Amino acid sequence: VRADVLIVGGGIVGTAAAWHLARGGADVVLVEAGSVACRASGANAGSLHVQIPYSDYAEHGRAWAEAYAPALGFAKAAVLVWRELGAALDTDLEVEIGGGLCVAETPEQLRALRDKAAIEARHGVETEMLGSAEVRSLAPFLSDRVIGGAFCAAEGRANPLLASGALAGAARRAGARLLLGTRVEAIADAPEGFRVRTGAGEIAARRVLNAAGAEAGRVAAMLGVALAVEAAPIMVSVTEPVAPFLPFLLYSAAGRLTLKQMANGNMVIGGGWPARLGADGSLGLRPVSIAANMAAAVAAVPALGAARLLRAWPGLVNGTPDWRPVIGEMPGRPGAFIAMVPWVGFTGGPAAGLAVAEMILGRPPSVDLAGVVVPGA
Numbered sequence: 125v126r127a128d129v130l131i132v133g134g135g136i137v138g139t140a141a142a143w144h145l146a147r148g149g150a151d152v153v154l155v156e157a158g159s160v161a162c163r164a165s166g167a168n169a170g171s172l173h174v175q176i177p178y179s180d181y182a183e184h185g186r187a188w189a190e191a192y193a194p195a196l197g198f199a200k201a202a203v204l205v206w207r208e209l210g211a212a213l214d215t216d217l218e219v220e221i222g223g224g225l226c227v228a229e230t231p232e233q234l235r236a237l238r239d240k241a242a243i244e245a246r247h248g249v250e251t252e253m254l255g256s257a258e259v260r261s262l263a264p265f266l267s268d269r270v271i272g273g274a275f276c277a278a279e280g281r282a283n284p285l286l287a288s289g290a291l292a293g294a295a296r297r298a299g300a301r302l303l304l305g306t307r308v309e310a311i312a313d314a315p316e317g318f319r320v321r322t323g324a325g326e327i328a329a330r331r332v333l334n335a336a337g338a339e340a341g342r343v344a345a346m347l348g349v350a351l352a353v354e355a356a357p358i359m360v361s362v363t364e365p366v367a368p369f370l371p372f373l374l375y376s377a378a379g380r381l382t383l384k385q386m387a388n389g390n391m392v393i394g395g396g397w398p399a400r401l402g403a404d405g406s407l408g409l410r411p412v413s414i415a416a417n418m419a420a421a422v423a424a425v426p427a428l429g430a431a432r433l434l435r436a437w438p439g440l441v442n443g444t445p446d447w448r449p450v451i452g453e454m455p456g457r458p459g460a461f462i463a464m465v466p467w468v469g470f471t472g473g474p475a476a477g478l479a480v481a482e483m484i485l486g487r488p489p490s491v492d493l494a495g496v497v498v499p500g501a
């Protein structure tokens with residue numbers, strides 16, 4: 125098998141890149157160890173994040189947030205990519221940009237939200253501070269304990285069960301070949317570019333793209349590049365459908381929480397609570413995390429206490445300490461590209477796939493890459 129570009133990974137990043145590359149005229153082979161979106165891209169909570177997450181701001185502090193903030197331009201651009209994606213793929217991806225509200229229960233939390241909003245504003249993201257009355261008129265269903273909040277209009281949600289599959293279908297129709305159930309085992313230099321050993325034989329490729337998500341560090345090592353990627357086990361839960369009441373993404377400064385209502389009424393409850401990762405790599409749920417996550421949800425929206433939980437599931441999220449997207453050609457490794465968006469890679473996936481495809485095709489990137497890092501640079 126020969127290819128112009130070989131993509132490792134069929135999550136949201138790899139499938140988006142495959143689509144853009146194939147429609148740009150490149151001969152693309154995407155190699156995926158499992159099935160499309162079998163890892164984080166099919167297990168995430170579907171939030172389209174732009175603002176700096178409160179819990180990480182509180183945990184890591186202002187200096188960390190200032191260092192991450194240049195990447196907010198990419199996050200904003202990423203949501204704009206989502207806005208257009210369904211129409212371009214001719215598929216309803218249930219994209220809704222209704223904004224994101226982070227509520228506070230104490231004056232300290234409100235002050236921290238204001239400080240965070242000031243950093244966001246300096247990087248072009250508008251977050252409006254709301255008092256108790258304003259918050260309640262926007263969201264009458266909130267707990268009496270809420271004293272205010274911060275609203276970022278740029279945020280929203282999409283359906284992770286639809287997006288990567290639609291991208292993979294479009295990539296195929298544009299001529300990309302998808303080798304599913306096939307693992308990339310080693311990558312060697314070759315005169316024509318790279319020789320890639322897979323479970324289904326060898327593939328010669330002029331360029332390779334590492335879109336391996338939580339395993340991007342392993343694939344980078346195959347290319348001799350050091351890239352520390354954390355694979356953190358976290359969980360999400362979903363309730364049975366309830367009558368529509370929540371048209372935006374809800375966070376709480378009082379406890380790790382993301383809450384949203386999907387198009388069919390299901391309430392998706394997340395926030396990055398830890399799951400269990402066994403020594404053999406198997407994932408499991410932690411009942412204490414489910415309990416704490418539900419408590420945070422019901423503390424913000426008391427009526428949720430009456431909703432019936434349908435299921436909860438774990439997943440491995442790709443993370444790095446500085447949170448900045450990693451996109452580009454790796455220095456010293458011409459022809460070897462990477463695209464990885466830590467922690468919020470569902471939001472950034474379509475934009476990362478687009479930007480890296482444009483780089484590979486030799487076109488100027490059409491999304492803001494000011495806050496992006498390149499490994500080894």
Ligand SMILES: Cc1cc2nc3c(=O)[nH]c(=O)nc-3n(C[C@H](O)[C@H](O)[C@H](O)COP(=O)(O)OP(=O)(O)OC[C@H]3O[C@@H](n4cnc5c(N)ncnc54)[C@H](O)[C@@H]3O)c2cc1C
Nearest residue numbers: 133135136137157165168169171308337439468469470471
């Ligand atoms: C529980 C959970 C909730 C989340 N919630 C959100 C959210 O609400 N909003 C948000 O923006 N982000 C969220 N995230 C993060 C987001 O899901 C990920 O950052 C994003 O999906 C990563 O996409 P990816 O394509 O880079 O990686 P992945 O989806 O992990 O895809 C990488 C693929 O590469 C394949 N692969 C790896 N190594 C090889 C190899 N050697 N050979 C062949 N194939 C290989 C894997 O099988 C995998 O399918 C969440 C993550 C989790 C786990």
